[in-house]
Amino acid sequence: DADVTQTPRNRITKTGKRIMLECSQTKGHDRMYWYRQDPGLGLRLIYYSFDVKDINKGEISDGYSVSRQAQAKFSLSLESAIPNQTALYFCATSDLPAPGQEQRAFFGQGTRLTVV
Amino acid sequence: AQSVTQLDSQVPVFEEAPVELRCNYSSSVSVYLFWYVQYPNQGLQLLLKYLSGSTLVKGINGFEAEFNKSQTSFHLRKPSVHISDTAEYFCAVSEAGGTSYGKLTFGQGTILTVHP
Numbered sequence: 001d002a003d004v005t006q007t008p009r010n011r012i013t014k015t016g017k018r019i020m021l022e023c024s025q026t027k028g029h030d031r032m033y034w035y036r037q038d039p040g041l042g043l044r045l046i047y048y049s050f051d052v053k054d055i056n057k058g059e060i061s062d063g064y065s066v067s068r069q070a071q072a073k074f075s076l077s078l079e080s081a082i083p084n085q086t087a088l089y090f091c092a093t094s095d096l097p098a099p100g101q102e103q104r105a106f107f108g109q110g111t112r113l114t115v116v
Numbered sequence: 117a118q119s120v121t122q123l124d125s126q127v128p129v130f131e132e133a134p135v136e137l138r139c140n141y142s143s144s145v146s147v148y149l150f151w152y153v154q155y156p157n158q159g160l161q162l163l164l165k166y167l168s169g170s171t172l173v174k175g176i177n178g179f180e181a182e183f184n185k186s187q188t189s190f191h192l193r194k195p196s197v198h199i200s201d202t203a204e205y206f207c208a209v210s211e212a213g214g215t216s217y218g219k220l221t222f223g224q225g226t227i228l229t230v231h232p
Contacts, residue, residue, distance in 0.1 A: 033218050040125065042206055042222035043160075050216070058219075090159065094218030103167055104150070105218035107160040 003027045004108040006091050012114045013081050021076045021111050023091030030096060032074040033105070034058075034066060037088040046089075049074055081115040088112050118143040118209045122223035130231050131199055137192040137226045139207030146212035149190040150220070151181055154204045163205070166190065167212075177201070202230045 004025045013019050023032065030051045035043040035058075045058030047066040055066060063085060067075045078085055091108040095101040123138040141147065148167050152160040164175025171183040181192045190207060207223040210216060 031216055031218050035220075035222075040224055042120075042122075042224045043208075043220070044222070045219065048216075048219055092218050094216055097217060103148075103217055104162050104165060105220065107152075109159040 004091055004093055004106050006089075006108040006111045008111060009109065010112045012116060014116055015082055017081050019078050019081055019113070021089055021091075021113070023074045023076070023108060025072050025074075025091075025093045025106075027093050027095075027102075027106060028071075029093040029106075030071060031094045032068070033092040033094075034064075034074070034076045035090045035092065036060065036085075037090060037110070043090060046076065078113075078115075081113075083115045086113060086115045118145075118147060118211065118221040120207050120209055120221055120223035122205075122207055122226045124226050125224065126227045126229070128229045128231060129197055132196050134195050135193065135197050135201075135228065137205050137207075137228065139190045139192065139223055141188050141190065141207070141209050143188075143209065143211075147209040148212050148217065149181075149183060150208045150210070151175065151179070151190070151192050152206045152208060154206065154225075156203070160206065163192070197228070197230045199230050199232060201228060203228060 007022045033048040034046040037043045049068045065077045089111045092105045094105040119142045121140045129135050150165045151163040166183045174180045204225045208220040
């Protein structure tokens with residue numbers, strides 16, 4: 001969905017480098033998420049945020065940190081990248097689970113990160 | 117906690133043949149169920165969802181799925197596939213009752229390849 005934009009789309013970085021992946025959305029949703037996709041494993045939740053002051057760890061948060069700079073922006077950082085963090089990363093947003101709201105998540109196009 | 121198992125990692129099929137992609141889930145609470153599709157080098161697109169009501173849900177591109185609570189399954193079907201249906205398909209669940217549509221647990225994915 002074009003309403004959720006990830007930058008960069010592709011990135012190659014060296015082991016030990018710090019890297020930030022950025023996500024911005026125009027959906028006006030409060031809830032944002034970061035997932036990583038690995039072949040044969042599907043998508044796994046790294047971190048999620050239900051509003052600007054709320055940050056929660058997901059299933060695989062070790063080695064990652066996040067920052068929710070505004071309602072529309074949610075960044076994922078790898079403080080010291082390692083090769084097994086090579087993956088496809090997706091940002092997603094969702095609305096409040098209330099009547100009349102969009103009852104689904106919206107995903108960005110993904111960022112392909114390679115750590116060498 | 118929830119878990120999702122997609123029973124087939126790859127499904128090859130000929131064009132115009134029917135197809136079923138199988139999904140089973142495990143959860144101690146009620147869940148919402150989703151099928152997403154990922155075309156090559158693209159993000160995730162929602163095919164269909166089950167939140168409540170009729171157990172047979174219809175989605176985009178001629179796909180449908182049936183929620184079977186007793187068998188904890190949510191299999192995806194299409195009566196006649198096209199070459200353009202070649203993609204990876206993900207089954208996902210989220211906890212029902214108001215936390216989030218975006219805090220998802222995904223299956224491992226099923227690669228559907230449609231041959232001419």
